[in-house]
Amino acid sequence: MNNPNQFIPTPYTNSVDSGNFTWSAPSNIALVKYWGKREPQIPANPSISFTLNKCKTITTLSFERKRHGGFSFDLLFEGQPKESFKPKILKFFERIESYLPFLTDFHFTIDTRNTFPHSSGIASSASGMAALSMTLMSVERLLNPEMTDDFFYQKASFLARLGSGSACRSIKGNLVVWGEHEDIPQSSDLFGVEFPFEAHEVFQNYRDTILIVEEGQKSVSSTVGHDLMNGNPFSEARFAQARTNLTRLKQILIDGDLKSFVALVESEALSLHAVMLTSNPYYILMKPNTLAIIEKIRKFRSDTNVPICFTLDAGANVHVLYPDEYKGVIKTFIDGVLSLFCEGGKYIEDKIGNGSELLTVNS
Structure with a gap:
């Protein structure tokens, strides 16, 4: 469960020229905290979080095939260009290129907004990277229509983690574990997994x-x-x-x-x-x-x-x-x-x- 090579795709079986997807992804609040890591975004200890409901990022990713290679994207925050965000997205693209090789084939427009004030102290990096990862996985699914739902969500969590560690806990809900732990079946340092037991109704x-x-x-x-x-x-x-x-x-x-x-x-x-x-x-x-x-x-x-x-x-x-x-x-x-x-x-x-x-x- 901890081999990142499982997320490197084989040659794609389909082609697409343009389109767009809009996803929302929530922030989360850890109950057992993650603090300390090693590269690449591997947690020093496992964590578990509540996925939130209203505090979320909504991201629209538009894509159009281009002739020349290299990364090409525009970034809008709440409808306005946000140049200060672009270095973080570029670093993210560079980090995940081997897992999403189509990134250099398209020009992307990323239009993102939060349902909560940006200055509120809510973990917007978690919801933001999770929402962006979901839109990118939707593009890859067009190129590989045989992808299963389980793999889709697992890889989205894997990618989100490479942008912001806790973002891997914002893909699914409502209780999510990130980090290998002997008492949590299927747990992994590479992606978050839903709490594999039935929580008592008081926590629902x-x-x-x-x-x-x-x-x-x-x-x-x-x-x-x-x-x-x-x-x-x-x-x-x-x-x-x-x-x-x-x-x-x-x-x-x-x-x-x-x-x-x-x-x-x-x-x-x-x-x-x-x-x-x-x-x-x-x-x-x-x-x-x-x-x-x-x-x-x-x-x-x-x-x-x-x-x-x-x-x-x-x-x-x-x-x-x-x-x-x-x-x-x-x-x-x-x-x-x-x-x-x-x-x-x-x-x-x-x-x-x-x-x-x-x-x-x-x-």
């Missing part, structure tokens, strides 16, 4: 409200943060902790054990930020309002026994996780208390989703 409609503590890009890129794990004195213990927590979370998800879910997910979030604090150079992405929200959530849970919990990405914003049946009381809590710690009172309501979706085809 789980909700995620994202509290916008700070808008804008974080001060340290994820790439830099991952690289700093190479010299972190606690890195090996962290990688082992993540593997153990994934084993524990597997059973928690099957059993519907909310108390254990809350404890493990919050511990994972704080462990992620702990290794940031112990890196050299260290960096602090939590803000005072992040800590205030965490304390308010802990007190509310203690006072009410409502199984609300928090998790964090590599940033200041807080993801509030809770079962659907508590959405009314928790919305009241967010509006009356937690929103006071958000920039401009802003938050985004979302829930667990089902992965990428084909929206339009013209080929």
Whole structure:
């Protein structure tokens, strides 16, 4: 399951001159965190995430055959040229060319937009690279009509990973594992796989409200943060902790054990930020309002026994996780208390989703 050569295509059996596809792909929020990697985008530890529903990228890829080789593409973000994005896409194309050799045969127009504000701190690289990978795989499927659905989605996840590691968890839903793990059948370092067990019904409609503590890009890129794990004195213990927590979370998800879910997910979030604090150079992405929200959530849970919990990405914003049946009381809590710690009172309501979706085809 960890041989990338399986994704190098044999000569294509069909030809196509032009067309376009539109796909949406969601962001995701990790429950067991991935932090640390080796080239090419191989995770130092396995992770598992909830796929989101509303926070997504919608990408239209138009393609037209050209006479001369080399990469050729235009990039639009929300309908306007976005030159600053082009170097990342060019690097992505260079990285995946051996797996998609048709990339030099066409001129592409990539038109992409997010359903959430670009400055909101939501992981747009995950949803963006996942949506782009889905459109590119749709082109390859025209050239190889015999491709199976399983291979289509598996290769899309493989490609998305080469653009942004966590993007491989945004292809499918609703719980996705990335990284080899002895307790997860078919798991792989090369692509994400759907959680291969039946999760308890309490986790089927789980909700995620994202509290916008700070808008804008974080001060340290994820790439830099991952690289700093190479010299972190606690890195090996962290990688082992993540593997153990994934084993524990597997059973928690099957059993519907909310108390254990809350404890493990919050511990994972704080462990992620702990290794940031112990890196050299260290960096602090939590803000005072992040800590205030965490304390308010802990007190509310203690006072009410409502199984609300928090998790964090590599940033200041807080993801509030809770079962659907508590959405009314928790919305009241967010509006009356937690929103006071958000920039401009802003938050985004979302829930667990089902992965990428084909929206339009013209080929």
